[in-house]
Amino acid sequence: MTETTETESRKLLGRLRTAMAKDNAGQARLDEITHLIADSMGTEVCSIYLFRDPETLELCATEGLKPEAVHQTRMKMGEGLVGRVARTGTIVNEADAPSAKGFRYMPETGEEIYSSFLGVPIRRLGETLGVLVVQSKQARQFSSDELYALEVVAMVLAEMTELGAFTADNAAMTARHKQAVLIRGGTGQEGATEGHVWLHEPRVVVTNPIADDPHKELERLREAVETLRVGVDQMLAGASGGDTEQMQVLEAYRMFANSKGWMRRMEEDISRGLSAEAAVEKEQSTARARLSQVNDAYLRDRLHDLDDLSNRLLRILTGQGTETGADMPADPILIARNIGPAELLDYGRSLKGIVLEEGSVGSHAAIVARALAIPLIINANRITTEALNGDHIMLDGDQGVVHLRPDDTVVTAFRDKIAMQAQAQERYASIRDEPATTQCGTTISLQMNAGLMADLPSLESSGAEGVGLFRTELQFLVRNQMPKRSELSALYARVLDAANGKRVVFRTLDIGSDKVLPYMKPQEEPNPALGWRAIRVGLDKPGVMRMQLQALIRAANGRPLSIMFPFVAQYEEYKAAKAEMDKAMERERILGHEVPGDLEIGAMLETPSLAFAPDRFYDEVDFLSIGGNDLKQFFFAADRENERVRRRYDTLNVSFLTFLEQIVRRCEASQTSLSFCGEDAGRPIEAACFAAMGFRMLSMRPASIGPVKHMLRRLNLVELRAVIEEARAQGHQSVRPAVMAYLRNNS
Numbered sequence: 222m223t224e225t226t227e228t229e230s231r232k233l234l235g236r237l238r239t240a241m242a243k244d245n246a247g248q249a250r251l252d253e254i255t256h257l258i259a260d261s262m263g264t265e266v267c268s269i270y271l272f273r274d275p276e277t278l279e280l281c282a283t284e285g286l287k288p289e290a291v292h293q294t295r296m297k298m299g300e301g302l303v304g305r306v307a308r309t310g311t312i313v314n315e316a317d318a319p320s321a322k323g324f325r326y327m328p329e330t331g332e333e334i335y336s337s338f339l340g341v342p343i344r345r346l347g348e349t350l351g352v353l354v355v356q357s358k359q360a361r362q363f364s365s366d367e368l369y370a371l372e373v374v375a376m377v378l379a380e381m382t383e384l385g386a387f388t389a390d391n392a393a394m395t396a397r398h399k400q401a402v403l404i405r406g407g408t409g410q411e412g413a414t415e416g417h418v419w420l421h422e423p424r425v426v427v428t429n430p431i432a433d434d435p436h437k438e439l440e441r442l443r444e445a446v447e448t449l450r451v452g453v454d455q456m457l458a459g460a461s462g463g464d465t466e467q468m469q470v471l472e473a474y475r476m477f478a479n480s481k482g483w484m485r486r487m488e489e490d491i492s493r494g495l496s497a498e499a500a501v502e503k504e505q506s507t508a509r510a511r512l513s514q515v516n517d518a519y520l521r522d523r524l525h526d527l528d529d530l531s532n533r534l535l536r537i538l539t540g541q542g543t544e545t546g547a548d549m550p551a552d553p554i555l556i557a558r559n560i561g562p563a564e565l566l567d568y569g570r571s572l573k574g575i576v577l578e579e580g581s582v583g584s585h586a587a588i589v590a591r592a593l594a595i596p597l598i599i600n601a602n603r604i605t606t607e608a609l610n611g612d613h614i615m616l617d618g619d620q621g622v623v624h625l626r627p628d629d630t631v632v633t634a635f636r637d638k639i640a641m642q643a644q645a646q647e648r649y650a651s652i653r654d655e656p657a658t659t660q661c662g663t664t665i666s667l668q669m670n671a672g673l674m675a676d677l678p679s680l681e682s683s684g685a686e687g688v689g690l691f692r693t694e695l696q697f698l699v700r701n702q703m704p705k706r707s708e709l710s711a712l713y714a715r716v717l718d719a720a721n722g723k724r725v726v727f728r729t730l731d732i733g734s735d736k737v738l739p740y741m742k743p744q745e746e747p748n749p750a751l752g753w754r755a756i757r758v759g760l761d762k763p764g765v766m767r768m769q770l771q772a773l774i775r776a777a778n779g780r781p782l783s784i785m786f787p788f789v790a791q792y793e794e795y796k797a798a799k800a801e802m803d804k805a806m807e808r809e810r811i812l813g814h815e816v817p818g819d820l821e822i823g824a825m826l827e828t829p830s831l832a833f834a835p836d837r838f839y840d841e842v843d844f845l846s847i848g849g850n851d852l853k854q855f856f857f858a859a860d861r862e863n864e865r866v867r868r869r870y871d872t873l874n875v876s877f878l879t880f881l882e883q884i885v886r887r888c889e890a891s892q893t894s895l896s897f898c899g900e901d902a903g904r905p906i907e908a909a910c911f912a913a914m915g916f917r918m919l920s921m922r923p924a925s926i927g928p929v930k931h932m933l934r935r936l937n938l939v940e941l942r943a944v945i946e947e948a949r950a951q952g953h954q955s956v957r958p959a960v961m962a963y964l965r966n967n968s
């Protein structure tokens with residue numbers, strides 16, 4: 222970098238700032254800027270292209286090209302050299318542009334006479350807002366200094382665009398963050414909801430991208446970085462030694478905070494005329510752009526660390542904390558890139574919905590959102606950049622769609638949908654205290670699934686007869702360290718108190734596979750779903766299981782207790798787990814604790830092998846519960862977490878129903894109580910078929926009890942069974958079409 226270009230770029234930014242300070246708005250301002258850049262860079266042409274919609278770029282201002290082309294010339298993402306810059310987010314520097322690959326001639330612009338082309342993305346925080354181009358007649362490659370200068374200018378333009386500096390009279394640039402946006406993501410938790418945006422981490426607003434005095438800016442940056450370093454060191458000193466993951470993150474923070482390369486790049490940005498904030502953002506933007514290109518999980522994590530660190534630095538520089546002074550709306554929809562389970566629990570049920578830019582179906586946040594029954598959309602690309610605090614937002618959790626700042630038609634259609642759901646809820650409330658007795662006189666016991674203390678009030682409101690599945694792992698997942706026995710015991714006691722005599726089936730710790738405890742050494746396994754999980758961990762490392770069994774016995778304190786072991790694949794595993802329970806009972810008795818007089822020990826049937834276990838198993842086990850989510854994935858060999866295959870096989874596939882029927886028969890023969898507690902139990906059509914196949918107990922999310930009960934009460938199981946038999950006899954792959962036709966004609 223030469224002293225001249227340094228001053229050139231600084232001079233250019235200085236002129237830019239003067240232009241910005243003038244009272245000219247919108248187009249006039251843009252025109253002046255293009256003139257200024259072309260003049261400073263000694264090029265005949267300077268043009269600014271901005272996105273008109275997510276797919277189309279529009280020429281918004283130019284110096285040198287034909288003025289009549291402004292707002293007329295448009296190109297699709299990826300089209301021509303400008304489109305290429307926008308699509309790839311990289312710089313295009315061509316000495317002989319017309320013969321470059323992908324060049325597209327736009328006759329209305331008159332650009333054919335210009336040979337060299339330099340295009341840089343106008344990018345803010347990894348998001349491309351447009352393209353800045355300079356062109357000249359002389360066929361030459363632009364130097365790296367020129368390129369750098371243009372990048373710095375583009376950075377400032379991005380900040381200005383973000384601040385709406387060009388929007389006054391420019392249709393193509395109707396203020397960003399005012400337009401309606403539709404984002405498609407994935408379903409984390411179903412449900413339709415409406416509310417206003419609450420950003421988990423509000424964006425820092427940079428209002429001064431250009432430096433007045435580079436020396437002062439350098440000083441500000443150095444001071445801020447020092448504060449940052451001290452902060453990271455303090456966090457490291459305060460971090461619990463055992464939490465290796467947290468330590469790793471903090472170590473990475475420290476590495477970046479002390480990184481000479483990072484610092485040097487920011488200092489260079491400042492010496493070229495950017496303010497300290499803009500320099501931090503420029504580096505952050507580059508890191509974000511890289512993020513979208515790397516697949517390596519470790520590298521992505523580190524880039525995220527750098528991103529977090531940049532945010533901290535920006536907060537220090539701008540004095541904008543997470544506390545922005547904004548009030549949380551009454552109907553908050555939480556927007557975050559990602560969120561930990563504990564943070565989500567802090568918000569609790571105050572949230573009406575959650576949208577995550579990342580996340581996965583099996584993430585801890587998703588587990589908590591499901592437990593809290595809050596609609597959740599995951600993988601909502603760009604939501605954190607698009608949404609502003611207080612924006613109106615509607616979520617369709619069933620379809621995984623986010624409507625941000627929706628227009629009136631969307632609002633009306635969406636509210637109709639919510640109203641229909643509310644009407645249905647009223648219908649369900651009216652039968653809450655009625656039994657799920659079918660038209661042919663069979664009563665099905667409907668139980669609810671739970672995992673948090675916060676779920677327990679639903680026992681009353683949903684009309685569930687008991688808790689058919691209490692997933693105990695949530696208590697372990699949401700903490701940073703292993704919970705203590707006394708804590709667990711107190712919690713389980715509160716659960717039993719809240720259940721008020723209704724049966725609660727506690728499932729012992731089901732970890733491994735997608736559920737990884739933050740404080741346990743992660744296992745590198747080629748196929749975690751088929752790996753060291755649930756009862757396998759419990760039996761190999763019995764310490765935690767013993768502690769949990771003790772906590773349960775103490776919590777019951779003489780009251781009836783139901784415990785089931787997850788993922789039992791063979792009789793021996795059940796026997797070994799049961800032996801642990803017997804030992805725990807004995808120990809507690811010796812210690813003088815009151816033990817439950819009425820104790821039942823069951824197993825979850827989640828692997829096909831257990832369906833074929835010896836008769837002795839069926840005779841011994843007190844009850845069985847089918848974990849349909851796992852059972853189905855193993856039956857069809859289709860990963861429940863893999864979007865490509867998880868919906869590929871129908872639960873009402875004849876093979877699966879026949880398999881379930883065999884299990885029902887075995888349980889009938891051995892008089893073993895049987896229930897179904899996977900997600901399918903909460904789907905009315907599936908639940909109806911299960912009942913027709915002989916299931917008499919179903920456990921589901923509380924919100925599903927109403928719809929399932931409503932269905933069962935209208936149903937004749939004998940007739941439905943005949944429909945299923947007929948479809949099976951006819952060789953159909955799935956009984957669903959026949960069942961649907963029957964239900965349509967008989968309701």
Ligand code: PEP
Pocket residue numbers: 690692731827847848849850851852898899900
């Ligand atoms: C199941 O597998 O169906 C089940 C209920 O357990 P989880 O979803 O917690 O694995």
Ligand code: MG
Pocket residue numbers: 827848850851
């Ligand atoms: Mg399971």
